Amino acid sequence: MKSLSLTELAIRYGFLLLMAGLIVVFSVLRPAFLSPQSGVFILQSVAITGILALGVTATLVVDGFDLSIGAVATSAMMLSAYVMVIWEMGAVPAVLLCLGMGALVGLVNGLLIVKMRVPDLLATLGMMFLLVGLQRIPTQGNSISTGMMLPGGQAAEGSFAPEFLMLGRHRIDFILPDLVPLSVVVLIVIALLTWAFLELTRHGRVMYAIGSNAQAAGLAGINVAGYRILAYVISGVMASIGGILLAARLGRGDVASGNNLLLDSVAAALIGFAVLGAAKPNAFGTAIGALFVGILLQGLTMLNAPYYTQDFIKGAVLVVALVFTFALSGRVGRARR
Amino acid sequence: MTSQAITIRGLTKAFGRNAVLRGVDLDLPAGQVTVLMGANGAGKSTLVKVLCGVHAADAGEIRLDGRAFAPAGPAAALRSGVVTVHQNINDGVVPDLDVASNLLLDSLAEGGGLFLNRRRMRAEAGKIAAAIGLELDMARPVAGLSLADRQLVAIARAMAHRPRLLILDEPTSSLSLTEAQRLFALIDRLRGEGVAILYISHRMSDIRRLADRIVSMRDGQVSGLFETVPLDYSGAVRAMLGHEITEVDIAIPVPGAVMLEARGLRLKPEARAFDLTLRRNEVVAITGLVGSGKSALAAALFGLEAPVAGEMRLDGRDYRPRRPAEAVAEGVFLAAKDRLINAVVPGFDIQQNLTLPFTPRHAGPLGLIRRAAERAAAERAIAAMGVVCQGPRDGILTLSGGNQQKVVVGRWMAEASRLLILDEPFQGVDIQARRDIGRRIRDSAAERATLVLCAEIDEALEVADRILVMSEHTLVGDHRNENIDLARLMTEVSGAADRTKEPA
Numbered sequence: 107m108k109s110l111s112l113t114e115l116a117i118r119y120g121f122l123l124l125m126a127g128l129i130v131v132f133s134v135l136r137p138a139f140l141s142p143q144s145g146v147f148i149l150q151s152v153a154i155t156g157i158l159a160l161g162v163t164a165t166l167v168v169d170g171f172d173l174s175i176g177a178v179a180t181s182a183m184m185l186s187a188y189v190m191v192i193w194e195m196g197a198v199p200a201v202l203l204c205l206g207m208g209a210l211v212g213l214v215n216g217l218l219i220v221k222m223r224v225p226d227l228l229a230t231l232g233m234m235f236l237l238v239g240l241q242r243i244p245t246q247g248n249s250i251s252t253g254m255m256l257p258g259g260q261a262a263e264g265s266f267a268p269e270f271l272m273l274g275r276h277r278i279d280f281i282l283p284d285l286v287p288l289s290v291v292v293l294i295v296i297a298l299l300t301w302a303f304l305e306l307t308r309h310g311r312v313m314y315a316i317g318s319n320a321q322a323a324g325l326a327g328i329n330v331a332g333y334r335i336l337a338y339v340i341s342g343v344m345a346s347i348g349g350i351l352l353a354a355r356l357g358r359g360d361v362a363s364g365n366n367l368l369l370d371s372v373a374a375a376l377i378g379f380a381v382l383g384a385a386k387p388n389a390f391g392t393a394i395g396a397l398f399v400g401i402l403l404q405g406l407t408m409l410n411a412p413y414y415t416q417d418f419i420k421g422a423v424l425v426v427a428l429v430f431t432f433a434l435s436g437r438v439g440r441a442r443r
Numbered sequence: 444m445t446s447q448a449i450t451i452r453g454l455t456k457a458f459g460r461n462a463v464l465r466g467v468d469l470d471l472p473a474g475q476v477t478v479l480m481g482a483n484g485a486g487k488s489t490l491v492k493v494l495c496g497v498h499a500a501d502a503g504e505i506r507l508d509g510r511a512f513a514p515a516g517p518a519a520a521l522r523s524g525v526v527t528v529h530q531n532i533n534d535g536v537v538p539d540l541d542v543a544s545n546l547l548l549d550s551l552a553e554g555g556g557l558f559l560n561r562r563r564m565r566a567e568a569g570k571i572a573a574a575i576g577l578e579l580d581m582a583r584p585v586a587g588l589s590l591a592d593r594q595l596v597a598i599a600r601a602m603a604h605r606p607r608l609l610i611l612d613e614p615t616s617s618l619s620l621t622e623a624q625r626l627f628a629l630i631d632r633l634r635g636e637g638v639a640i641l642y643i644s645h646r647m648s649d650i651r652r653l654a655d656r657i658v659s660m661r662d663g664q665v666s667g668l669f670e671t672v673p674l675d676y677s678g679a680v681r682a683m684l685g686h687e688i689t690e691v692d693i694a695i696p697v698p699g700a701v702m703l704e705a706r707g708l709r710l711k712p713e714a715r716a717f718d719l720t721l722r723r724n725e726v727v728a729i730t731g732l733v734g735s736g737k738s739a740l741a742a743a744l745f746g747l748e749a750p751v752a753g754e755m756r757l758d759g760r761d762y763r764p765r766r767p768a769e770a771v772a773e774g775v776f777l778a779a780k781d782r783l784i785n786a787v788v789p790g791f792d793i794q795q796n797l798t799l800p801f802t803p804r805h806a807g808p809l810g811l812i813r814r815a816a817e818r819a820a821a822e823r824a825i826a827a828m829g830v831v832c833q834g835p836r837d838g839i840l841t842l843s844g845g846n847q848q849k850v851v852v853g854r855w856m857a858e859a860s861r862l863l864i865l866d867e868p869f870q871g872v873d874i875q876a877r878r879d880i881g882r883r884i885r886d887s888a889a890e891r892a893t894l895v896l897c898a899e900i901d902e903a904l905e906v907a908d909r910i911l912v913m914s915e916h917t918l919v920g921d922h923r924n925e926n927i928d929l930a931r932l933m934t935e936v937s938g939a940a941d942r943t944k945e946p947a
Contacts, residue, residue: 302811306811306812307806307809307810307811307812308802308803308805308806308810308811308812309810311795311802311812312799312802314788314790314791315788315790315791315795315799317790318788318789318790318791319787319788319789319790321784321785322779322784322785322786322787322788322799323788323799324767325745325747325767325777325779325785325786326767326771326799326800326854327767327768327770327771327772327800328768328799328800329768386790
């Protein structure tokens with residue numbers, strides 16, 4: 107192993123050290139920060155954005171971008187509520203329809219970008235707009251909950267299936283009884299699967315090749331268009347999973363929820379570039395990025411920082427992480443060439 | 444008596460240890476078209492970039508109309524009267540703006556007044572266009588113009604600066620015949636006005652039409668100057684390609700059964716059809732100038748672009764690939780040229796670059812990559828190619844150019860193929876790497892047909908059993924690499940153009 111210079115060490119482990127330092131500082135100032143409940147709370151607070159961020163990571167890997175994830179998530183939330191409350195169907199059809207919707211949106215995004223040659227940011231921006239509007243049409247802009255008035259005049263009879271609500275609310279005994287919410291388990295499983303897919307399979311490898319030099323990948327016989335589309339389908343499905351968890355937590359289809367999902371999850375994925383000096387999208391970094399934001403917000407909240415400073419703090423973390431990635435590691439990379 | 448617009452003496456330029464210009468002496472007289480010829484890497488583009496202010500020379504002197512000329516940047520060069528029209532036409536125009544705005548772009552950039560007066564702009568632009576006989580609607584967006592018109596707009600804009608030297612870098616490479624004729628007429632007119640013109644091209648028909656003098660460059664130096672009428676076109680090509688052959692030691696084996704057979708292959712609608720037969724255990728090189736159709740042939744064989752006409756058979760079966768994946772599945776591999784654009788994956792390490800086309804062979808259930816198998820394959824390829832590196836996990840960009848090339852060529856030799864096509868496999872590598880790659884190509888050739896495309900004749904002589912010559916998108920010569928008649932070969936490389944009738 108080559109010996110690493112101080113700058114290289116800082117780039118590689120700086121972000122993880124910073125995170126460890128934060129944990130130490132918060133624990134000293136507020137010993138309750140170190141409790142299992144606090145840890146689980148942090149995980150729960152980042153579960154949904156974390157899942158969305160892992161999806162957008164897949165599109166970043168192929169040098170794309172998916173701005174529609176937040177809208178897909180809220181659409182999935184509204185769709186699941188509509189299916190159960192108004193169509194009075196069960197949890198399984200609700201989940202399947204949401205996943206199908208996410209996959210379909212991802213497919214359309216991918217086709218727009220690959221076949222219609224619309225630039226990725228614009229295609230997914232358009233899709234975001236379209237979905238934000240579409241999800242409000244069936245209910246004329248109203249939130250969906252049991253007992254709501256339907257256009258016909260009668261009240262909606264259906265309700266959220268208990269199994270569906272479990273996804274957002276059930277807690278598993280782990281160390282302490284009723285400690286770990288199911289949504290956190292879902293996050294951890296998805297993070298592990300995404301990591302394994304991107305790092306350990308040939309498909310992930312090929313997607314990184316496309317992101318690094320699509321021309322060379324195509325000349326190596328790789329189906330560049332197909333993998334690009336796949337990335338957007340993955341992103342769409344992940345976003346719909348996030349939406350399902352959101353609906354299960356809220357227990358209603360709330361038109362006002364989920365406004366921050368897009369920015370928070372994109373920030374997590376971009377912060378992930380700085381983790382371990384990867385300087386590229388990666389699943390581990392994305393998970394750490396989401397966790398970092400969660401830890402920081404939880405710690406500051408326990409120190410009584412007002413809620414309205416949260417976005418400012420997230421933005422500051424993102425900018426610092428981007429400087430880390432592009433200025434510092436870029437310089438070392440250039441020196442090596 | 445013609446005056447020298449530009450005199451260049453002892454110009455040198457190096458990038459790191461790589462000396463690109465090694466003492467260039469060149470005069471460019473006013474009112475004459477000087478054609479500059481040179482193979483890839485001869486230093487043409489660097490010379491142009493020094494003249495137009497992109498690079499500063501390391502040593503040497505340039506004088507423009509007798510005064511020392513050392514532009515601080517492209518804008519300074521432009522102000523001094525050195526105007527360059529680049530190969531990529533869209534570098535010269537802004538497609539979203541109209542013709543008038545494009546013609547006045549430089550004065551717009553220099554500022555002066557906050558608001559634009561459309562009528563005055565159109566009138567001024569009209570004057571610029573009229574000065575070079577360009578008749579276009581000033582209000583039309585440039586995006587709606589043909590490539591030729593865009594180029595004429597770029598030139599017209601350049602001419603508004605009253606240039607002393609106009610540099611045209613392969614201006615006809617994307618123009619049709621009639622479009623090129625309009626450009627030539629304009630060049631004639633500028634020549635008449637006393638502008639010195641430096642014209643860079645490989646197209647013999649262009650050169651014959653325009654050249655007053657020809658300068659050949661090779662290895663960063665001027666290797667030939669031809670200005671007596673009639674111009675010695677073959678001599679110029681010879682001077683550009685060189686002919687010192689170093690220790691060619693080829694033992695031609697007995698070729699095996701036919702592997703690829705192409706009948707009536709036509710690469711361009713106006714090109715002549717040709718046949719091509721490649722055999723097992725045979726290394727065939729195709730040589731020819733840049734743009735002679737070598738890469739178009741590779742594109743047809745690898746499924747990148749279907750040929751205009753013709754049949755192909757591979758190992759006795761019909762072969763008509765529609766995309767690279769199909770070609771690879773049939774065992775036809777292409778190591779593309781221009782490695783940094785077409786081959787190197789900069790974010791990957793050596794190992795990942797080596798195994799890129801064949802990840803399925805190193806993957807188990809669920810597509811999980813078997814690390815040990817992949818690493819072993821990478822180490823085999825590194826050893827076989829003689830890649831100098833610390834280990835397979837080093838980043839590809841930590842390698843020298845020659846070793847990068849070994850990696851991207853080696854990736855296609857790691858698996859057995861029926862036909863291996865190598866497009867400029869020796870591009871931008873040092874002599875040692877060239878030997879290593881050439882030896883590896885020959886040593887591994889027994890079970891496949893091998894096709895090497897290279898513009899440099901030396902390279903073809905070093906690697907091939909048989910050398911074919913390509914010109915104007917068709918095959919014009921076939922030589923067994925044994926006591927080869929170099930003079931004939933050279934004439935074929937340049938000579939096809941000598942035989943073609945000049946379009947009226």
